[in-house]
Amino acid sequence: MSEVIGRVEVPLDDAAFDGLARETFAAQFAACAPYRAYCERTGRTPEAIRHWTEILAVPQSAFKDAELYSDTGTPVRVFETSGTTVGRPGRHLLSERALGLYERSMLATFRHFVLPEIEGRSALAPICLAPSSAEAPRSSLSFMIDGVCRAFCAGDPARAVWGDALHVDDLRAALARCERDGRPALLLGTSLAFLDACDALGEPYELPSGSRLMETGGTKGRQVAIGRPELRAKLAAAFGLDEAAIVNEYGMTEACSQFYEQTLRGGARELAGPPWARALVCDPETLEPSKPGETGVVRLVDLANRYSVSFVLTEDLAIAAAEGPHGPGSAPFRVLGRASGAEARGCSLAAEEWARAR
Amino acid sequence: MTRTWWVPSSRQATWEALSQRSLCGLAFPEPRVAEMEQLVHGLAMPARRVEERAEVIRRVARRFARGEALDLLTAITGRARGMLEASMDHLLGEWASPEAAARALGAFARGLDEGRVAVPRLTYHVLAGNVPWAGVDSLFAATLVGSASLVKLSSHEPVLAGLVARALAEEDREIGEALAVLHWPGGSRALEEVALQEADAVIAFGDNAAVADYAARLAHRIAAGRTRFVARGHRVSVAVIGPRATDEHAEALALDVVSEDQEGCLSPQAIYLVGMGEPERFAERLAAALERYEENWPRAGDTALAASIQQERAAAGFAGARVIAPPESTAWTVVVDRTPTFVPAPAGRFARLRVVDSLAQAVAALAPARGLVSTIGIAGFDGAPRALSALAPGRVCAVGKMQRPPAGWNHEGASDAAALLQWIEWEVG
Numbered sequence: 001m002s003e004v005i006g007r008v009e010v011p012l013d014d015a016a017f018d019g020l021a022r023e024t025f026a027a028q029f030a031a032c033a034p035y036r037a038y039c040e041r042t043g044r045t046p047e048a049i050r051h052w053t054e055i056l057a058v059p060q061s062a063f064k065d066a067e068l069y070s071d072t073g074t075p076v077r078v079f080e081t082s083g084t085t086v087g088r089p090g091r092h093l094l095s096e097r098a099l100g101l102y103e104r105s106m107l108a109t110f111r112h113f114v115l116p117e118i119e120g121r122s123a124l125a126p127i128c129l130a131p132s133s134a135e136a137p138r139s140s141l142s143f144m145i146d147g148v149c150r151a152f153c154a155g156d157p158a159r160a161v162w163g164d165a166l167h168v169d170d171l172r173a174a175l176a177r178c179e180r181d182g183r184p185a186l187l188l189g190t191s192l193a194f195l196d197a198c199d200a201l202g203e204p205y206e207l208p209s210g211s212r213l214m215e216t217g218g219t220k221g222r223q224v225a226i227g228r229p230e231l232r233a234k235l236a237a238a239f240g241l242d243e244a245a246i247v248n249e250y251g252m253t254e255a256c257s258q259f260y261e262q263t264l265r266g267g268a269r270e271l272a273g274p275p276w277a278r279a280l281v282c283d284p285e286t287l288e289p290s291k292p293g294e295t296g297v298v299r300l301v302d303l304a305n306r307y308s309v310s311f312v313l314t315e316d317l318a319i320a321a322a323e324g325p326h327g328p329g330s331a332p333f334r335v336l337g338r339a340s341g342a343e344a345r346g347c348s349l350a351a352e353e354w355a356r357a358r
Numbered sequence: 359m360t361r362t363w364w365v366p367s368s369r370q371a372t373w374e375a376l377s378q379r380s381l382c383g384l385a386f387p388e389p390r391v392a393e394m395e396q397l398v399h400g401l402a403m404p405a406r407r408v409e410e411r412a413e414v415i416r417r418v419a420r421r422f423a424r425g426e427a428l429d430l431l432t433a434i435t436g437r438a439r440g441m442l443e444a445s446m447d448h449l450l451g452e453w454a455s456p457e458a459a460a461r462a463l464g465a466f467a468r469g470l471d472e473g474r475v476a477v478p479r480l481t482y483h484v485l486a487g488n489v490p491w492a493g494v495d496s497l498f499a500a501t502l503v504g505s506a507s508l509v510k511l512s513s514h515e516p517v518l519a520g521l522v523a524r525a526l527a528e529e530d531r532e533i534g535e536a537l538a539v540l541h542w543p544g545g546s547r548a549l550e551e552v553a554l555q556e557a558d559a560v561i562a563f564g565d566n567a568a569v570a571d572y573a574a575r576l577a578h579r580i581a582a583g584r585t586r587f588v589a590r591g592h593r594v595s596v597a598v599i600g601p602r603a604t605d606e607h608a609e610a611l612a613l614d615v616v617s618e619d620q621e622g623c624l625s626p627q628a629i630y631l632v633g634m635g636e637p638e639r640f641a642e643r644l645a646a647a648l649e650r651y652e653e654n655w656p657r658a659g660d661t662a663l664a665a666s667i668q669q670e671r672a673a674a675g676f677a678g679a680r681v682i683a684p685p686e687s688t689a690w691t692v693v694v695d696r697t698p699t700f701v702p703a704p705a706g707r708f709a710r711l712r713v714v715d716s717l718a719q720a721v722a723a724l725a726p727a728r729g730l731v732s733t734i735g736i737a738g739f740d741g742a743p744r745a746l747s748a749l750a751p752g753r754v755c756a757v758g759k760m761q762r763p764p765a766g767w768n769h770e771g772a773s774d775a776a777a778l779l780q781w782i783e784w785e786v787g
Contacts, residue, residue, distance in 0.1 A: 059672035284664030
């Protein structure tokens, strides 16, 4: 199974994916007691499964309540969801080899979608709008951004977010350096940090051609107050980028794989992922796969989560425009936002308010 | 087209001439600060005795054109017409009763006519989305005490308070001159500032952050005693069911869970089953009743609600709780959980039963919510389980009545009417 992770160019047809997914499920069922208990209580054991789409997904919130760990030995790294979510954070526990899969998955996918034309190490100057992994060791995003910078860029990244704040002078200096040297920039960070930066920068920049930007978030806990097209237009104007050079990443602390908009590959805005991860958009009433064009909730299957749990039911709403070319869950999709329990409904106290009121 | 905004008849022509903005298929005038100022300065309640105003309210409650209001509410909220109708019938029936005014005013009733009570000249009501009835209670209450009212409708339900204001005006033209019901987009702070500076009382419904924002904007006026501020932030309600509960109690509780699709302050967010011999049986009876309601009063909802219900169901199942639910729908859910910890339910008719051994255990589990508890529905106890008073609820009622409070009910310590009033100590004369 682990040999497919990293081979972004080689599609997996549904039979191949089914084999790998069921093999992964059987291993996780055997290794992870809380997951096994859940499957047994609901009668969804490996023998009862005829196709991977029937495998029981754990709710994303289960990462808060239980140790979803499917490896021997102790975890070497723990990623936690950020403090904006209610109550305890979700925890993704990773063993040594799990961390290896994580790196392999994230680097191959990032290169494919964000650096498609670049061989080997790039000349891009990295500018990070997220804290370093040293500062935020429990952030999977910081781990990913640091890993990307190390793998694909020369020199240390410029950092504009540290100590829990955006440092706009540091950002200005890094952008000015790129302009002066004619060196294209690789901007990486959270949607919210970029939004703050747009408001704080004032004068627009003209980054050299080849510059690009990856923003993420808006679906994790807090929502970006503005729509994606509007955010993109703002970013394009602030940094002097083509909109095609701006891609959104969809990922979560609980998953080792990520999905990206495909515009840097000359493709669509819809999110696509590597062959070993599928986002199955499901009818929120029945949890059966939705028809193309219908809004549903994302059920994630991430084979790179081999040593935790690969089958996760999120609260993220999405639409896939078409049937998947390689079977269910392989179609590009658009995320509409999060059906967060944090959202107030009526005048009863919402969970997030409850957390704050305590 | 139905009009749900209202300004005094003397101003109607001016306001009709303003440009109009559409919301939920309804048109609303777009005032500038100048029109707002003119409007709020002109609102004045005629001098009347309490009983005269109470009689106007009773007549409005009896004669209100329910059909038109229900058509609009059904279309805009998506909720089942029958469910809305039952709630509206209750609300208006309560206000039509001879006891309503007395309950709402208590000892203030006599004091008002004797000139011993200070009444706000103008009350500004900020209404919140999904439960239309609260705005009617508050508009009737302000009218009853003799305050003029400026009401800002919610974008989610810009209907009912406007129709009620129109009905009051039709019943009594002079009272109509004291009312304005409008909508303007959030963030129009200059417009709202006019209302905030002019009103002697502000009743703010909304999430706690929105209510806190109003309190902050009014901080100086509140501190100086210029504004009476009535905070109606989000609250939780719960049901606590004792060992003698019957099947009928389960069915009554279903109405509390179903009403307003569980989006009201008075909807039970958690249900504690205390020392019950057969909690599973109670759960099954509740589930059966929820299913019956769904046939007649189907729940409204969107994909976001369904997604959060699925997440909650899965989380409950993962944690080992029993989940009873229809197989192909999120229309209702019953969870039987053996852990006492209180967490709010996601709404959408999600009944989380928490099985505990003793009343003390339920009270301890709910202790962190003290101050936030609006209503406690009870059943199945011998005598009144007064230990619940430790949670400082505004109201304790029988199950089945949680969403059916009497007019002028004690809304977290004081009725809407009493919250607006202030005794004047006449030590002489």
